[in-house]
């Protein structure tokens with residue numbers, strides 16, 4: 479097992495520890511298919527569970543960060559008996575005295591959906607600044623083209639990238655202490671001393687007391703307290719902060735322009751071709767087409783937007799939220815399905831030009847499907863005829879984050895929209911697939 483893979487999770491998925499979130503996802507999908515008891519003859523439930531356990535940690539950026547940084551643990555005893563390598567930056571490969579494990583976000587929006595992809599690893603301050611800038615520039619170009627999540631996520635991510643990315647103080651402190659021991663083992667006492675001085679303030683009491691002891695020992699051995707302070711390479715420079723601020727607030731201006739342009743062009747909207755998406759060219763309520771349909775009894779009291787249809791598996795007290803804005807001219811039914819079996823966790827109604835929200839979705843991995851139609855049948859739970867159905871690309875992982883002071887759940891937001899020149903689109907699915 480490699481040094482930076484303490485429990486062999488990367489090995490289980492057959493990827494390197496530098497793998498991107500997408501690499502990990504596709505490796506998992508492939509292996510899960512090969513080993514799942516329901517889909518494969520070479521099924522191995524032990525292997526399947528191992529893969530699932532690895533994926534559960536590695537697919538969550540913060541848990542992955544915790545896992546990766548947990549690889550760096552050493553004791554003073556080890557530092558006295560063997561040479562320990564200091565931590566290297568995952569980008570430039572150089573040993574770095576004050577590393578951080580940072581998660582940066584890149585936002586990609588495809589008109590009606592917005593995804594936020596983590597780019598993470600152990601960084602030196604220099605590479606972190608480069609990566610933060612790169613992620614923000616990518617977000618600037620690709621992030622805000624989605625309504626309504628795009629601009630919100632983009633602004634949030636750019637500001638966060640600009641001010642050092644998401645990082646965990648206790649993981650940073652753990653790595654600084656590891657390096658203090660590594661430099662001690664290599665005889666670089668002055669640097670070890672400076673790092674130990676920083677570790678005295680660590681929130682982990684064991685680290686703080688070990689560090690205090692090491693500082694005292696090194697002072698007795700002749701370390702110079704006047705040189706005990708390290709420059710902080712992680713301070714955000716004015717130029718760096720300003721460029722990210724500019725990128726973040728260039729977005730609303732550009733968006734305002736786009737909305738202006740959009741209202742100017744709305745008279746030609748019906749000629750837009752939404753490839754695979756529900757759009758006004760693909761489906762019109764039958765009252766407008768003038769084609770009469772056989773009379774079927776229909777729903778007499780329409781549900782409100784956000785009203786659950788039938789059985790659901792939502793929690794009454796906690797969980798994540800899903801918000802759907804239906805910017806189209808047809809009513810929609812939304813289904814939230816839990817992976818990997820596609821069990822319907824919740825189905826709800828969202829009227830044309832309305833927003834519906836549900837809460838109480840438990841932690842898990844989900845796909846979101848939708849269908850349009852003009853009339854609900856007598857049960858008020860499905861359409862008489864599904865005029866079009868689709869599924870948002872990708873699987874969403876919803877995971878409750880717990881900090882010492884609060885529990886953070888997620889809100890997913892999608893918009894169903896007639897799409898001007900749609901080139902990237904949700905996947906079409908059949909009415910049967912939606913109803914199953």
Ligand SMILES: [Zn+2]
Nearest residue numbers: 567570602605
């Ligand atoms: Zn670097």
